[in-house]
Amino acid sequence: MSESRPVPTGREIKLDKKKIIVSKTDMKGVILYGNDYFVEVSGYSEVELIGQPHNIIRHPDMPKAIFYLLWQTISQGKNITAVVKNLAKNGDHYWVVTDFESSRDSMGNITQYIAYRRPVPPQVLEVIEPLYAKILEVEKVHGMRASVEYLNSFLEEKRTNYNAYIAELAAPKGLTARLFAQMKKMFR
Numbered sequence: 001m002s003e004s005r006p007v008p009t010g011r012e013i014k015l016d017k018k019k020i021i022v023s024k025t026d027m028k029g030v031i032l033y034g035n036d037y038f039v040e041v042s043g044y045s046e047v048e049l050i051g052q053p054h055n056i057i058r059h060p061d062m063p064k065a066i067f068y069l070l071w072q073t074i075s076q077g078k079n080i081t082a083v084v085k086n087l088a089k090n091g092d093h094y095w096v097v098t099d100f101e102s103s104r105d106s107m108g109n110i111t112q113y114i115a116y117r118r119p120v121p122p123q124v125l126e127v128i129e130p131l132y133a134k135i136l137e138v139e140k141v142h143g144m145r146a147s148v149e150y151l152n153s154f155l156e157e158k159r160t161n162y163n164a165y166i167a168e169l170a171a172p173k174g175l176t177a178r179l180f181a182q183m184k185k186m187f188r
């Protein structure tokens with residue numbers, strides 16, 4: 001983007017646990033659709049969002065390594081759940097657990113990507129925030145290859161991968177899980 005980015009305020013937006021934030025993109029990550037809550041939380045108008053690359057809401061605290069992993073996974077047609085910190089138009093931020101999925105045409109080709117977001121439980125943030133800060137530090141000094149390696153060795157030590165790690169850490173439970181699954185269906 002050529003325009004200047006919002007300056008982060010450090011203020012967190014309190015998300016409604018009963019709502020999900022949904023957006024759809026083309027194969028390149030250009031926003032095609034956002035539900036009302038996506039528009040509301042972002043602080044942009046729908047017109048400002050549609051047609052923009054999804055990095056319009058990227059927060060500078062997010063390591064590139066996470067997006068590298070995201071694209072590597074979804075471009076192969078696999079789903080991934082990731083914890084993401086996003087930046088609103090006024091510089092405030094919000095943390096979300098995001099399920100990234102793909103839509104396919106009748107031939108099985110991927111046509112769009114969809115992201116379903118819910119608030120990050122505080123106990124998940126306690127683990128993820130320092131982990132991302134560390135990854136970002138490595139990235140700033142040594143670049144993305146090193147930060148991806150750092151993340152991989154962190155996960156290997158735990159004998160897991162990113163998706164399984166996040167799924168275990170942040171899986172919705174009980175009523176929340178059912179509500180989230182139902183809400184996701186409405187946007188398919």
Ligand SMILES: Cc1cc2nc3c(=O)[nH]c(=O)nc-3n(C[C@H](O)[C@H](O)[C@H](O)COP(=O)(O)O)c2cc1C
Pocket residue numbers: 023024025028029053054055056057058059062064067084085086100113114115
């Ligand atoms: C369906 C979908 C939803 C996305 N949602 C977000 C998001 O909420 N926040 C974000 O920073 N990036 C999101 N991305 C990733 C962006 O496309 C982009 O890769 C990321 O912001 C990093 O920007 P950069 O590649 O310019 O560094 C999404 C991508 C897809 C395909």
